[in-house]
Amino acid sequence: MAKKEEILNVLKSFRDKGYDHLEMVSCVDRIKENKFEIVYILSSYGENETVILKTAISRENPQIPSAIPVFENAEPYERELHELFGIDFEGHPRLTPLLLERKYKIPPFRKDFDTRKYVKEVFDEIPFIEDKK
Amino acid sequence: MDRNKISKWLKEPDKMSGKYSLWALYFCTGCGIIEVPPVLTSRWDAERFGVIPVATPRQANLFLITGYVSVKTLRAIIRSYEQMPEPKYVVGFGSCPINGGMYWDSYNTIKHLDKYIPVDGWIAGCPPRPEAIFVAVTHLWTLIDKGMAKGYVKYREKYELYRRNQEKVLGTLEWPPLFPIKDDGK
Numbered sequence: 001m002a003k004k005e006e007i008l009n010v011l012k013s014f015r016d017k018g019y020d021h022l023e024m025v026s027c028v029d030r031i032k033e034n035k036f037e038i039v040y041i042l043s044s045y046g047e048n049e050t051v052i053l054k055t056a057i058s059r060e061n062p063q064i065p066s067a068i069p070v071f072e073n074a075e076p077y078e079r080e081l082h083e084l085f086g087i088d089f090e091g092h093p094r095l096t097p098l099l100l101e102r103k104y105k106i107p108p109f110r111k112d113f114d115t116r117k118y119v120k121e122v123f124d125e126i127p128f129i130e131d132k133k
Numbered sequence: 134m135d136r137n138k139i140s141k142w143l144k145e146p147d148k149m150s151g152k153y154s155l156w157a158l159y160f161c162t163g164c165g166i167i168e169v170p171p172v173l174t175s176r177w178d179a180e181r182f183g184v185i186p187v188a189t190p191r192q193a194n195l196f197l198i199t200g201y202v203s204v205k206t207l208r209a210i211i212r213s214y215e216q217m218p219e220p221k222y223v224v225g226f227g228s229c230p231i232n233g234g235m236y237w238d239s240y241n242t243i244k245h246l247d248k249y250i251p252v253d254g255w256i257a258g259c260p261p262r263p264e265a266i267f268v269a270v271t272h273l274w275t276l277i278d279k280g281m282a283k284g285y286v287k288y289r290e291k292y293e294l295y296r297r298n299q300e301k302v303l304g305t306l307e308w309p310p311l312f313p314i315k316d317d318g319k
């Protein structure tokens with residue numbers, strides 16, 4: 001667990017120690033604790049080891065510095081998290097849509113997004129096209 | 134060759150030639166596409182049934198939708214379908230295009246493909262076996278023979294409704310209507 005403000009420094013120190021490959025950035029929605037857990041998975045080619053870094057940010061104001069200054073390949077992962085969880089990465093150059101086609105009021109991977117209600121409201125509402133009798 | 138059929142063929146050459154030259158569009162969506170390469174290659178050899186894969190929709194007349202259709206894929210499917218020359222046939226492959234399958238409560242897959250484009254036949258299964266494709270193809274022959282595979286005619290007739298459904302789920306469509314839309318004040 002690292003503090004949100006220090007995440008860049010922590011990432012940098014790990015990178016300088018040889019964990020030079022950011023495998024992915026991921027997120028867990030801890031809705032009971034009202035937190036998002038951001039997970040960074042680093043690995044090292046030389047040592048063949050993996051390190052998992054976690055940090056927690058509040059659900060109301062989900063902001064965290066972007067990891068792009070340290071690992072450039074964080075770009076698509078952060079874009080994806082922005083789209084699916086609504087997390088704001090400060091300093092990210094383009095938080096534009098990546099995978100989704102429709103706009104969602106609540107980002108769809110948050111736990112309070114009710115997929116069944118959404119399906120009922122959107123897809124089930126579309127009428128079938130009947131054959132001529 | 135079955136000589137008894139010759140007179141029938143001569144009466145309706147379009148059906149005979151349509152039946153035995155199904156050109157399947159190489160369009161991959163969902164996990165069912167895993168079943169298609171063995172069907173097209175030597176193990177099951179779809180060419181025995183006159184099914185050949187082609188690369189572009191403008192040469193194809195059989196459209197296999199091989200799995201779940203996400204909203205983004207639907208856009209590509211509609212574009213490809215509208216480019217295909219008539220007569221064209223659509224077969225939904227797997228339970229996902231039929232009613233959502235295991236993605237029935239997903240936020241991002243459309244559940245019923247036939248709300249957006251006309252579908253002539255369905256193959257159930259998750260995913261169906263390759264043999265099921267041949268059952269579907271032979272069934273499609275029967276439908277063509279009886280003049281029942283008329284999805285493309287339905288598309289032409291009900292184009293307004295289809296387009297309205299497509300716009301409901303995709304928002305704006307950036308291509309012009311394929312057929313003129315009669316403005317009936319709705």
Ligand code: SF4
Pocket residue numbers: 163164165199200201226227228229230234235258259260261
């Ligand atoms: S029917 Fe099954 S195999 Fe086919 S796309 Fe859906 S989940 Fe995948």
